Each structure stands twice: as structure tokens, then as C-alpha cells.
Amino acid sequence: MTLNRRQFIGTTAAMAAVLSAPMVKAQGTPRVVVVGGGAGGATAARYLAKDSKGAIDVTLIEPTRKYYTCFFSNLYLGGFKEIEDIGHTYGGLAAGGVNVVHDWAVGVDRDAKTVALAGGGSVPYDKLILSPGIDFVEGAVEGWGLSAQNAMPHAYKAGSQSELLKAQLMAMPEGGTFAMVAPPNPFRCPPGPYERVSMVAHFLKQNNPTAKIIVADPKPKFSKMSLFQEGWANHYEGMVDWIGEDFGGGNVSVDPGAMTVTIDGEETKVDVCNVIPAMKAGRIADLAGVTDGNWAPVNAADMSTKADADIYVLGDASSQGDMPKSGFSANSQAKVCANAVRGALTGSKVFPAKFSNTCWSLIAPDDGVKVGATYEATPEKIAKVDGFISKTGESADLRKATYEESEGWYTGITTDMLG
Numbered sequence: 001m002t003l004n005r006r007q008f009i010g011t012t013a014a015m016a017a018v019l020s021a022p023m024v025k026a027q028g029t030p031r032v033v034v035v036g037g038g039a040g041g042a043t044a045a046r047y048l049a050k051d052s053k054g055a056i057d058v059t060l061i062e063p064t065r066k067y068y069t070c071f072f073s074n075l076y077l078g079g080f081k082e083i084e085d086i087g088h089t090y091g092g093l094a095a096g097g098v099n100v101v102h103d104w105a106v107g108v109d110r111d112a113k114t115v116a117l118a119g120g121g122s123v124p125y126d127k128l129i130l131s132p133g134i135d136f137v138e139g140a141v142e143g144w145g146l147s148a149q150n151a152m153p154h155a156y157k158a159g160s161q162s163e164l165l166k167a168q169l170m171a172m173p174e175g176g177t178f179a180m181v182a183p184p185n186p187f188r189c190p191p192g193p194y195e196r197v198s199m200v201a202h203f204l205k206q207n208n209p210t211a212k213i214i215v216a217d218p219k220p221k222f223s224k225m226s227l228f229q230e231g232w233a234n235h236y237e238g239m240v241d242w243i244g245e246d247f248g249g250g251n252v253s254v255d256p257g258a259m260t261v262t263i264d265g266e267e268t269k270v271d272v273c274n275v276i277p278a279m280k281a282g283r284i285a286d287l288a289g290v291t292d293g294n295w296a297p298v299n300a301a302d303m304s305t306k307a308d309a310d311i312y313v314l315g316d317a318s319s320q321g322d323m324p325k326s327g328f329s330a331n332s333q334a335k336v337c338a339n340a341v342r343g344a345l346t347g348s349k350v351f352p353a354k355f356s357n358t359c360w361s362l363i364a365p366d367d368g369v370k371v372g373a374t375y376e377a378t379p380e381k382i383a384k385v386d387g388f389i390s391k392t393g394e395s396a397d398l399r400k401a402t403y404e405e406s407e408g409w410y411t412g413i414t415t416d417m418l419g
């Protein structure tokens, strides 16, 4: 058979398309859009830009110009950090080749493969990575809504909320009451509320030693429970009253106008009320149609969603299996995802997925504890391989070393995320 010129060009183009599989795009520079510049999104954007060396166009969509880490925000409440110690800009990412767009993603058109921006216009993608963190479940705590977050802050997204809670803590009257409404599982940072109780107790012990802390908790137990309870007894004796599920800790309503908390029918007037409601994936995951219930189910090998092979969800927003919703987890998942996405788009080598996590908590000065594990990808989920946890009764030297380790981790992860 002889081919004329037109048939030859057509055939060659078709062959080129077949040969380029599994690359998603045969021509032009492939485009990855990342939504959310936190622990998951910033890491994924940075690694994609760094490792692809210009072979992939990476755009990060993030509304804030400064990312305040939730990690170490409790240490800010305790007086161990300044607010600026936990604020980080995106200049390093931009210098590293990421196109940083400061805007909200407000929609995803999965057919056209575009992300709509609040400021107008849209950004096209070949692969889309969502790492929007958490939003709150409406009506989760009776009497509380986002319009009440100034009276009763959550401080579960760091920045202005953390500063507000700190200001309220500092303004507490002598012998006043600090209440916390803790969230049900699963939620961002399992030890987070209890590290916060410790840091608030530390602040009050120094500045307002007759003040009290009440915790209303819908759960019967919590992360590192014996370690925290040992620490509260050692450092803050008689200050913390934890009311778990067995004692009606889940039967809670609040009145932000009257500043009251009602636990199992008993109303208490409080001075500060830190309401941490039930959580769900950041709203853009819902808008993209990749959630099932409150979270976005993903494939453990590459963090792609079950709903769309070209959309990946990282960090807190994902439903992935055994990993806790932590910054360390999100950063670890981001590296696996970036490697897989780069492989899919450029044909580069893809390594088997391996994940790890450690969550440190500070209980009192130089009294740090930790819990952690390693994980692997199975067809069903990210599955725990092995783990470790601090023990009660450890020496002061070991606890100090654990805290110092967490300081090193903080510097490491923020550099790893943002350059």
C-alpha cells in the first residue's frame, strides 16, 4: 500500500499518540494545577516543579499570601512561639518555578478540565491535585455556626483565629473558665485539642493560676490519652476537667451570646469557649464531585481519587485509610503523589508508595511526647506497617530531647513544603 502525504501525517500522528502512552498529553508542556498551598498542596507543587525541571507547568491556587501553620499554633497559645514564627510566604515556591495564583478555586469542570477562579477566568489542567484541608460540618455543635466564630473561636485554621483565641485567653478574668468543645473522629490532628489544653494550662498556670479548663469531648478516649493525663496531673494538678463520652461530653450545646456551655443538661457560664466542630473535606473537593460523604476516597498508590483518575486529593480532605490527618501525613502523601503524577505525565520512574508520620505534642516546657508510624499502599487503603509512641514515666532528658526533635522537624517540614 502506498500512502499519500496526508495519510502519512495522520498515521504518524496516531502512532506517536500510541507510543507516548501512558503520557496524558502528547504535545505541549503538561499542566498540573494544585489547589491549596498547605502541607499537602505546597509540597506537591514544589516537588513537581523541582523534579520535572520545566517539563511540567505547575500552577498553585491559594487565596492567602501567608500560610500560618496549624502545627505549632498551640505553642503560640502557650507563649513558646510568636505568631510570625508560624507564618510563611510563597516566595520560595515562586522562585522555584511554581506559578502561584492568589485566588480561591470555586469550581472544577471535569469535562473541560478547568478550574474556575473566584476572581474570574479559569485555569486548564491535565492533572489536578486538591489539598484544601478541612471545612466544618454545619450544625455539628448546637448553637454554634461560622457567624459565631468570633465569640467562640475554633482556631482550627491557623492565623487570625489563633490570634483571637490568644487574645481571649489573655483577657480572661482571674479564676475564670476556659471551655473546649472537642471534635468527634475523624478530625485534623488527633492530639491537637489535647496539646492545646496543655498549652492553655501552661499559660494560665503562669498568668492566671486559679483559672479552670473544662473539656467536653464526644469521644471515650483520645490520642496519647495516658501521656496527656499524666502530664496534666504532673504539671497542672486540679486545673483540667475532661468530660468524656461516658459522662455526657458529647451532649453539648453552646450559646455564644450568653457565653454559656451546656454539657449533658448542666449549663456553665464561661469566659472563653473554644469550639472545635466536626470536620469534612474542604468545600472545593465537594464542588469537584470527588467526595463520598464528608471526605474524598483515594487510591493509596498515588492519591488519585476513586471518582476521577486525573484528580488527586491529599492530606486532611482525603479518605485514605490508616494515616492520621496531620501535616506530616499530608507532606508524605504529597511526595508520593508528585512522583506518580510526574511519571504519568512525563514517563519518569515511579517508585512504590511509602508513607510515614510522627505527631509531637508539647505538654509543658521541655516535656514533649510523640506518636508515629510507617505505612504502605495496599489495594484497599494506606495501611499501617509499624508504629511507636512515647511512654508514661519517661525521663526528663528524653522528654526534652523529644521536644528538641519537634523543633527540628518544624524547620524541616516548612522548608520542604515552601523552599
Ligand SMILES: Cc1cc2nc3c(=O)[nH]c(=O)nc-3n(C[C@H](O)[C@H](O)[C@H](O)COP(=O)(O)OP(=O)(O)OC[C@H]3O[C@@H](n4cnc5c(N)ncnc54)[C@H](O)[C@@H]3O)c2cc1C
Pocket: 035, 036, 037, 038, 039, 040, 041, 061, 062, 063, 064, 067, 069, 070, 071, 072, 073, 074, 103, 104, 105, 106, 131, 132, 133, 134, 155, 156, 157, 188, 189, 192, 193, 196, 282, 283, 284, 314, 315, 316, 317, 325, 326, 327, 328, 329, 330, 358, 359, 360
Ligand atoms: C491546633 C493544631 C495543631 C496541629 N499540630 C500538628 C502537628 O504538630 N503536626 C502535624 O503534622 N500536624 C499538625 N496539625 C495538622 C495539620 O495542620 C494538618 O493536618 C495539615 O495542615 C493538613 O494539610 P492540608 O494540605 O490537607 O491542609 P492545609 O494545610 O490546611 O492547607 C489547605 C490550604 O488550602 C487552601 N484552600 C482551601 N480551599 C481552597 C480553595 N477553594 N481554593 C484555593 N485554596 C484553598 C487553604 O487556604 C489552605 O492554605 C495540627 C492542626 C491543628 C489544628
